[in-house]
Amino acid sequence: MKKLPIILLMIHLIIVCLLPMKCMADDVFYVDTDSPISLMIEVLPWDIANQIIPNGKIFTVIDVETGLQFKVQRRAGKNHADVQPLSLEDTKIMKKIYNGRWSWNRRAIITFVDGEMIAASMHGMPHGAGAIKNGFPGHFCIHFLGSTTHRSGKIDTIHTLMILKAGGKIEDYLNELDPYELIKIFATAVNIHDKEILTHTIAKTETQLKLTTILNELTYLGITHMSFLPVEDLNEQILVEIPVEVEFNLANKGKGKKDINFVIRRDSLIDRWYIDGQSFIKEF
Template structure:
């Protein structure tokens, strides 16, 4: 009943309260830090602030953006991001349900409810390392916030960054700003994360969109960009259609591994519109 009450309350506040705004790139106002009492507006806060808000042993609630399912966790460790564990066996069961019954490294957009704050975040679903709680979860998993990093990189993980933007409701703003090369990168990230919703947002809306989305999320296990032929950035300002040769490696569950150059056709309707990828050209070259 507690989780149902949380879902009802959050649905109510999401309808009637706007999210806090923030700039995506190249702006000092990247996030807002207004500690309004019991505001429950979604905040995108940097890791150094979150690290203080929820120190080690903090118990908080994770809400999966797509399914609405929620479960409780405890932060156990982590210096560059939060290493957390489901609190109980019941919480582990709910988390596994979110991942369709199979643990996965796929990133998911989540909201973190900690006391009176609701934070945009991202998690993966793969138990690893040590675990201390009696919860049926063999290890811990990672929760990322804005500007947090993995153990191996000193920059934000691109897939986690994308999920945080999704959790904050800022994907449209982000897609409106990025160049064709970044859109191709997001196409690959969505394929690797098996996120059909974000993948669909990168593709031109025509009869090929659903076919390509289904093909890439159902049959392609991974899709790696090995190299891209780049134009000078100043030349992009006056382009409406671009053909971008991209050297890729991918694994088709039905045909095995392939390495080839795929010619992405990326277009926009006007100089002020956002970029989309033509689906039919990718379908022809992926077969």
């Protein structure tokens, strides 16, 4: 089985957080400045990635969590890359990444093409047409920063989170969120069972172990209503309490609905916001 080479692992662990980034408006959050160092992991916008990986291009996909890698070819796609595994062996590796079952779940990946490492996100569900004899019934999608779905033409939030995770930029992104956006990302992280993102949203406390237990049992958290104040009203606050109506599913108790008061706090006016884990424990 193809594993992530040691040199790439070292690069991912050591220099991924050194990339200079700048914030952008709306849903396109970060863009790297041009860098001559080809083996840095870059978080590039779709219009640039689209040129680097044109139709017909063969490149390597590296799964961030498992280190497994496989080759693919881009075959189509206007708003993102529609790709196919290059061979039967590549299909087997991709399926192993998804624990032997195809899934729409998004995963953080690194695309390695012509010496460049670019942060991206893929799902694992064959769909549509496929032309390569690889045992893969169709194609799958790879998203880069700012790319959109073909059907809705909108940016997929989970793909964006996975791209930032692959590029080591989740913390940078969360640093810019207001309390309302933070709650939405928290709920998303619960639903995709991503412990790394969850860890970054919650303030570290002595009750972390108990909170982890609750989050392991919380398999779904849907926001049905949230009370909003103007964001500028929060500028002079270090603690806010936000009423949120949620639907949820607990593995040991089943489905339910309730009102939750999320306590969001920060250490000073210049620090980022965190969800208070102790208050969340009390709610559940």
